[in-house]
Amino acid sequence: xxxxxxxxxxxxxxxxxxxxxxxxxxxxxxxxxxxxxxxxxxxxxxxxxxxxxxxxxxxxxxxxxxxxxxxxxxxxxxxxxxxxxxxxxxxxxxxxxxxxxxxxxxxxxxxxxxxxxxxxxxxxxxxxxxxxxxxxxxxxxxxxxxxxxxxxxxxxxxxxxxxxxxxxxxxxxxxxxxxxxxxxxxxxxxxxxxxxxxxxxxxxxxxxxxxxxxxxxxxxxxxxxxxxxxxxxxxxxxxxxxxxxxxxxxxxxxxxx
Amino acid sequence: xxxxxxxxxxxxxxxxxxxxxxxxxxxxxxxxxxxxxxxxxxxxxxxxxxxxxxxxxxxxxxxxxxxxxxxxxxxxxxxxxxxxxxxxxxxxxxxxxxxxxxxxxxxxxxxxxxxxxxxxxxxxxxxxxxxxxxxxxxxxxxxxxxxxxxxxxxxxxxxxxxxxxxxxxxxxxxxxxxxxxxxxxxxxxxxxxxxxxxxxxxxxxxxxxxxxxxxxxxxxxxxxxxxxxxxxxxxxxxxxxxxxxxxxxxxxxxxxxxxxxxxxxxxxxxxxxxxxxxxxxxxxxxxxxxxxxxxxxxxxxxxxxxxxxxxxxxxxxxxxxxxxxxxxxxxxxxxxxxxxxxxxxxxxxxxxxxxxxxxxxxxxxxxxxxxxxxxxxxxxxxxxxxxxxxxxxxxxxxxxxxxxxxxxx
Numbered sequence: 001x002x003x004x005x006x007x008x009x010x011x012x013x014x015x016x017x018x019x020x021x022x023x024x025x026x027x028x029x030x031x032x033x034x035x036x037x038x039x040x041x042x043x044x045x046x047x048x049x050x051x052x053x054x055x056x057x058x059x060x061x062x063x064x065x066x067x068x069x070x071x072x073x074x075x076x077x078x079x080x081x082x083x084x085x086x087x088x089x090x091x092x093x094x095x096x097x098x099x100x101x102x103x104x105x106x107x108x109x110x111x112x113x114x115x116x117x118x119x120x121x122x123x124x125x126x127x128x129x130x131x132x133x134x135x136x137x138x139x140x141x142x143x144x145x146x147x148x149x150x151x152x153x154x155x156x157x158x159x160x161x162x163x164x165x166x167x168x169x170x171x172x173x174x175x176x177x178x179x180x181x182x183x184x185x186x187x188x189x190x191x192x193x194x195x196x197x198x199x200x201x202x203x204x205x206x207x208x209x210x211x212x213x214x215x216x217x218x219x220x221x222x223x224x225x226x227x228x229x230x231x232x233x234x235x236x237x238x239x240x241x242x243x244x245x246x247x248x249x250x251x252x253x254x255x256x257x
Numbered sequence: 258x259x260x261x262x263x264x265x266x267x268x269x270x271x272x273x274x275x276x277x278x279x280x281x282x283x284x285x286x287x288x289x290x291x292x293x294x295x296x297x298x299x300x301x302x303x304x305x306x307x308x309x310x311x312x313x314x315x316x317x318x319x320x321x322x323x324x325x326x327x328x329x330x331x332x333x334x335x336x337x338x339x340x341x342x343x344x345x346x347x348x349x350x351x352x353x354x355x356x357x358x359x360x361x362x363x364x365x366x367x368x369x370x371x372x373x374x375x376x377x378x379x380x381x382x383x384x385x386x387x388x389x390x391x392x393x394x395x396x397x398x399x400x401x402x403x404x405x406x407x408x409x410x411x412x413x414x415x416x417x418x419x420x421x422x423x424x425x426x427x428x429x430x431x432x433x434x435x436x437x438x439x440x441x442x443x444x445x446x447x448x449x450x451x452x453x454x455x456x457x458x459x460x461x462x463x464x465x466x467x468x469x470x471x472x473x474x475x476x477x478x479x480x481x482x483x484x485x486x487x488x489x490x491x492x493x494x495x496x497x498x499x500x501x502x503x504x505x506x507x508x509x510x511x512x513x514x515x516x517x518x519x520x521x522x523x524x525x526x527x528x529x530x531x532x533x534x535x536x537x538x539x540x541x542x543x544x545x546x547x548x549x550x551x552x553x554x555x556x557x558x559x560x561x562x563x564x565x566x567x568x569x570x571x572x573x574x575x576x577x578x579x580x581x582x583x584x585x586x587x588x589x590x591x592x593x594x595x596x597x598x599x600x601x602x603x604x605x606x607x608x609x610x611x612x613x614x615x616x617x618x619x620x621x622x623x624x625x626x627x628x629x630x631x632x633x634x635x636x637x638x639x640x641x642x643x644x645x646x647x648x649x650x651x652x653x654x655x656x657x658x659x660x661x662x663x664x665x666x
Contacts, residue, residue, distance in 0.1 A: 060567060060660050081571055088569020098658035099564040099663060103285035106279065115274045124274075160568075 007200050008034035008057060012066035015052050026052035027067060030225040035216050036167075038230075039114065039194050041202040043211060044220030054172055054221060057202060058091060059083045084198040092161030094186075096173035097154040106156055107141040108134070113164040125141050134158070135189060151182030158189050160240045168200045168211040169193055175207060187213060208244065211237045272581075279581035281449035282494035290586070293550040297590025297639065298597060300543030304536030305635050306598035306625075313531045313602075313626040328514045329392050332500055333487040341508040342483035351489060354503045356496040361388030364476045368439035368451075370469055371584075372430070375421035377465035379413075381439045383476040391490045392470055394470075398427040398520045399459030402472055406592060408526070410472070411455040413434055417467035418460065426508055427460035437471065451479060491573055543579040544646055551579060563662020572655045579651040580644065587643030591636045599627060635642055 015027040026049045032056070034040045039256045044050045047113075054207065055061035056068055058120065069075070093115070100109050105130050116123035132138045135155040145153055152173060161169050171190060175183030187210050193199040211217065215235065217228040228236050283290040333351065335343055353361055364383035369376055380615055386403045394401060394412070413435075418424045439451040455471065465478035473484075490502045492517065501511045555562075562575050610621050 039647060055660055058567070081573075084566070084569050084571045087567065091569075093567060095663070099560060101278070101282075101561045101564065103281040108277075112565065113568050115270050115278075116565070116571075116574070118269055121274050121277065131336075195336060 004113070005036045006033040007036040007067040007071065010056075010066065010156070013056065013063045013068055015049075015061065016057060016063045016064045025223045026047065027056065027063070027220075027225065030227075032218055032225055032227045033069070033216075034200065034202060036200050037194065037198045037203070038215035039190065039203060039213055040075070040216040040218060041214035041222060042202065042204045042218045043206065043208075043214075045206055049223040050206075050219045051172060052218045052223075053203050053218070053225060054170060054202070058093060058170055059086050060188060084116070087166045087201075088113055089164065090163065090166050090168055092166040092169045092234065094154070094157045094161045094169065094171040094174045098145065098150075098157055098177075098207065101154075102144070102146055104144075105141065106143050106145050107147055109165050110156060110160045113160065113166075115246075117164060121135075128163055133157040134162065135159045150177055150178075151185070152207040153191070154178060154182065154186050162193065162197075164200075170202045170204075171203045172202070173206070174207070208237070208240060258614050260271040261659045268290045268578070269542035269571060272412060274524060275574070275578055275581050276585075279578055279585055281503070282558070283582060286554070288444070289550055289553075292375045293546050293586055294593065295547040296543040298594035300536070300540040301591045301635060301639050302594030302598040303539040304533060305595050305631070306601060307536045308529060308631060308635070309598060309602055309625045310527060311529040312529075312631065314626045314630065315521065316526070316626050317622055317624065318587070319521050328518060329491055329497065330514065331426060331489045331491065331497060331504065332512045334485070334505055334510045334512075335483070336508065336510045343485070343487055343509070344483050347509065347556075348484070349502055350507055351509075355584050356491045356500045357489055358492060359387050359391060359490035361385060361391045362473050362484050362487045363388055363488065364473055364481060366441065367486050368437060368469075369437040370417070370438070371461075372421055372433065372457075373423070375416070377420040377467060379417050379420070379469050381437060382468060382470045383473040385473045387490075388473075390490055391488045397460050397462045397464045399457070401459055401461075402470060405458045406617055407456050407458050409453065409470055410454040410458040411437070412461060412470040414461040414464050414468045415460060415462045416465055417469055420467045422508060430457050430460065437467075437469070441479065445523075447480060451475070452484045484600055484606065502557065525584055540642075543590070546640060546645050547583070547590075547643065548650075550586070551583060551647055555579070555580070555650045555654055559657055559662045564658040566657065567659040567663065572657075575657065576651040579647050579654050583643040583647035584640065588636070591610065591639035595632060602627075 010030055010032045012029050012031060014025070014029040017024045017026055027159060042050045042053060052061065054134060056063050059075055065099050067074045070090065075083070078086065091236075093243065101112070102190070104112075110131055111121070111124035111128040114122075114127055119127075129138065131197065132141055135158050137152065137155050137159060140148060140156065145156055148156065157174070161171075162223050169190065171186075174186050174190070178186065190201050190203060191213055194201050203214075205211075209246065211233070214233055219226045219228060219236075335341055335344070338393075343345060348360060349356060362385045365652045366381055367378065368381035369378050370381075385403065389401055399412070402412055413423055413430075415427060418427055418430060423430055433456070434454055435457055436454050437452065441451055442448045453475070462601065466633060489500070489504065491497055497513055502595050503512050532545070565575065566572060606624050609624055613622070
């Protein structure tokens with residue numbers, strides 16, 4: 001199987017915070033990659049450091065040490081305006097919690113990344129309509145997002161992420177607040193974006209159900225990032241599921257005795 | 258490789274889009290926006306209303322004081338100690354001064370007149386056509402000296418008629434004969450008294466004391482050596498001071514309605530400052546309200562701003578967003594305030610005119626003035642104030658960290 005070109009490359013990348021007197025190693029020094037046109041899943045328990053890693057990848061959080069390259073360019077060597085340009089043109093983001101500009105309609109919320117590219121309202125609206133139609137949410141264009149259900153809001157969030165046609169879609173626990181039907185629908189949308197549009201997907205999740213869609217896996221445990229190549233994923237997933245099953249069985253035994 | 262772009266070629270959010278987002282946000286908090294705009298409207302409206310009243314009053318007073326005098330004129334008199342008299346030579350020299358267009362000649366002496374067996378003291382003016390052209394004499398009956406064909410004509414003011422109890426109906430004196438007596442200054446060491454019977458041709462409404470006007474030739478033929486005063490008309494108000502300096506260099510004394518006007522303006526400038534002070538209190542409250550609205554708006558929308566930055570907005574765009582909101586509040590508030598103040602002024606003016614008419618004032622008047630400089634000045638002032646008020650919230654909006662903002666609950 002041919003090797004996919006790398007879109008992101010982290011070199012000795014580490015991120016730490018100081019809270020009070022304590023220094024917290026959110027991401028320990030790691031050398032990992034994100035291949036292009038593939039789904040990279042960042043997997044780990046809550047508080048393991050996956051969101052911190054994602055913030056670095058999103059161009060929002062400068063690492064404490066090391067570097068993050070995007071197509072060979074050091075992301076954090078750029079000015080703040082260049083970083084804004086990077087986010088507006090290269091990334092589409094879907095969050096676990098739906099964030100909206102509440103005074104704007106679904107259409108204007110979806111059009112926002114285009115506004116930040118400097119596009120006119122008319123052009124941005126035209127493309128936002130297309131993006132909404134792509135996620136079957138065209139009929140909600142004039143509604144206000146806060147009035148939609150969780151599943152509908154998450155679909156609109158996907159429309160906002162794809163409206164500017166960025167090469168990378170970052171999804172931070174996009175199914176976290178959804179039931180399984182809506183969660184599966186969002187995952188299916190992300191797969192479609194990879195398969196039909198060649199997008200690079202970076203999916204953060206703690207849900208093992210979705211590990212099978214990964215082409216590339218970054219497992220995060222207490223800030224330590226382990227990179228698992230595609231060929232190794234089935235075995236790793238099997239082991240994780242086995243471990244989880246063992247834990248569940250043990251818990252059930254404890255409960256019945 | 259990712260194409261790198263510099264700040265210069267990076268497109269920013271289009272102003273129309275920013276205006277739309279700002280407008281929608283303000284509209285979302287309708288009550289708060291309405292209260293803030295109302296505060297600004299009241300503040301700016303009270304400043305405008307008081308200034309408009311101050312300027313209106315200033316114009317009204319100036320109009321009453323300057324009255325029939327054109328501010329393009331200069332009054333010329335001999336100085337008390339001067340040996341220069343207002344004779345033909347002086348008139349000739351003044352006429353040669355550049356910018357001087359016209360000269361009106363005046364004699365005036367204390368005298369008396371007798372009409373219908375009533376006699377009263379009066380100032381007797383001997384005037385020529387030049388004077389009549391340079392001075393607005395408010396003719397209420399008959400005609401002026403320059404327009405009449407009557408021999409030995411005389412024009413008198415309403416106050417002179419009132420002095421002899423004929424003020425109620427000025428028309429009855431037109432064509433009547435009047436006897437004038439004027440003791441003249443010594444001519445070639447001889448005292449002379451001017452006495453003549455003349456015919457009334459017109460009545461004017463100007464001056465508060467009794468005044469009568471006869472042709473200046475009457476005094477000149479008697480050999481009165483020098484004029485009492487000259488009224489000199491110049492090209493424009495701007496040339497008054499230059500022409501005055503040149504006339505004074507001849508050795509004569511000058512005065513001008515511009516002096517009075519300057520004095521009036523000085524007094525009213527102080528008055529306007531006091532009025533601005535009163536209006537400023539309302540203005541200050543409005544400014545605090547606006548600052549409060551923008552600051553609360555910033556705190557409420559920290560997460561939204563964080564989201565927009567995460568989606569690719571430049572932090573300067575967030576600053577511009579708040580500037581747009583402040584401009585919107587300022588412009589709408591200022592416009593409504595001015596419209597309200599103009600309306601209120603219009604209403605008060607109608608009531609005052611009605612009250613004045615009830616007390617016998619015939620001429621209508623304008624208590625409020627709305628020069629365009631005032632309208633645009635007040636709007637411009639509010640825009641500047643709005644931009645100053647938004648500095649702090651806008652700077653804070655610019656510094657919001659998207660990670661911290663999105664983490665907030």
